[in-house]
Amino acid sequence: MKLLIVDDDRELxxxxxxxxxxxxxxxxxxxxxxxxxxAARAGEYAALVLDVMMPRVDGMEALRRIRRFSDVPVIMxxxxxxxxxxxxxxxxxxxxxxxxxYFPPELVARIRAVLRRRxxxxxxxxxxxxxxxxxxxxxxxxxxxxxxxxxDFTPSEYNVLEALMRSCEEVVxxxxxxxxxxxxxxEAFDRSLDVHISNIRQKLTSASAVGVTIExxxxxxxxxxxx
Numbered sequence: 001m002k003l004l005i006v007d008d009d010r011e012l013x014x015x016x017x018x019x020x021x022x023x024x025x026x027x028x029x030x031x032x033x034x035x036x037x038x039a040a041r042a043g044e045y046a047a048l049v050l051d052v053m054m055p056r057v058d059g060m061e062a063l064r065r066i067r068r069f070s071d072v073p074v075i076m077x078x079x080x081x082x083x084x085x086x087x088x089x090x091x092x093x094x095x096x097x098x099x100x101x102y103f104p105p106e107l108v109a110r111i112r113a114v115l116r117r118r119x120x121x122x123x124x125x126x127x128x129x130x131x132x133x134x135x136x137x138x139x140x141x142x143x144x145x146x147x148x149x150x151x152d153f154t155p156s157e158y159n160v161l162e163a164l165m166r167s168c169e170e171v172v173x174x175x176x177x178x179x180x181x182x183x184x185x186x187e188a189f190d191r192s193l194d195v196h197i198s199n200i201r202q203k204l205t206s207a208s209a210v211g212v213t214i215e216x217x218x219x220x221x222x223x224x225x226x227x
Contacts, residue, residue, distance in 0.1 A: 001115065002026040004043065006036040006062070007051040007077065016049075019104045025111075033057025034179070040066045041183050047073040047111055052089070060088060067093040068166040069159070069180055073114040077102070130165045133211035133226035135204070137165055146210040151203055156182060160196050164214065164224040173221035197222060 003020065007013045008031045017027045030039050034057045040048060048066070052059035063074055076089040079100040089097055095114045098107055130137045137144045142158055144151045153161060159181035164172055178186035178193050186193065197214055204210050211227045 001046040002028070002044070003111070004036065004039055004045045004048045005029045006031070006033070006039075006048060006054070006059070008032060008054045009051070016104070016107075020108065023108050033059060033062035034185075036062045037065050037179055038183065040070055040072060041180065045072055046115055047075065047095075049075050049077060049107070049111070050094075052076055052078040060092060063089065063092045063094060065176060065180055068163050073117075075107070075110055075114065130162070132165060132224060135165075135210045135212045137162060146207045149207065151207050151210075153200065153203065154196075157196050157200050157203075160193070161200055161224075164222060167223065171217045171221050171223045175221075177221060 001024070003025050005013055005016060005020075005027055007016075007029075010031060013029050013031070017029055020027055028039060028043060028045075030036050031054070033054050036048070036050060036059075037057070039045075050059045050063060054062075057065075059076060059078075063076070066072070066074070071093075073095045074093065075096045075098060076094045077098055077100055078089075095117075096110050098110060128139060130139065134146045135144065136146070137158075139162060142155075144153055144158065144161060160177060163177055163181045174193055175186050178184060178190070182193065182196075201214050204212055204214070212224060213227055215223050215225050217223060
């Protein structure tokens with residue numbers, strides 16, 4: 001079982017990694033939210049242990065972005081023990097919540113508990129489908145269709161489309177789309193995301209039954225809207 005530990009406290013991360021190794025786990029460790037998002041997309045982890053209070057992108061925002069492309073089990077950590085943090089984390093899709101300072105055997109027990117629930121989660125989400133207008137996508141199969149007719153997207157185009165679908169018609173910034181859908185930070189003169197958006201638009205227009213378009217929000221990003 002490989003875990004991703006996300007905590008800006010490097011000393012605590014090292015101690016936790018050593019303890020979990022003794023419990024039979026393998027670990028990768030990162031120290032900020034942006035690195036957590038990239039690692040979650042690139043790696044295959046049994047679960048994430050994600051601290052709330054971090055620089056750059058905090059744990060709550062990292063969780064929100066990770067949930068757009070992954071349902072990997074996530075256990076949140078906080079030094080505050082704030083009930084509102086706990087509620088917010090669970091609403092964003094956390095599987096469990098542990099307040100710092102924590103008792104390591106309890107954290108291990110909670111990790112193992114969410115892993116035991118994983119097979120049931122897989123069965124219940126196997127038939128998940130996202131729908132907007134006439135557009136349907138099936139994340140498990142990575143397929144998109146309109147009125148039963150499949151629309152052929154490249155892997156990168158599909159990643160961009162799914163990220164927009166999961167935003168529920170909210171605007172998604174170019175920086176977020178690049179990181180979450182393409183797996184890399186957006187460079188100043190990088191036009192690849194714009195090319196993918198243009199190709200997706202053409203394919204959605206060609207599938208006349210879709211009734212969905214990508215709207216540009218100038219200076220911010222894109223959103224998917226039903227016409």
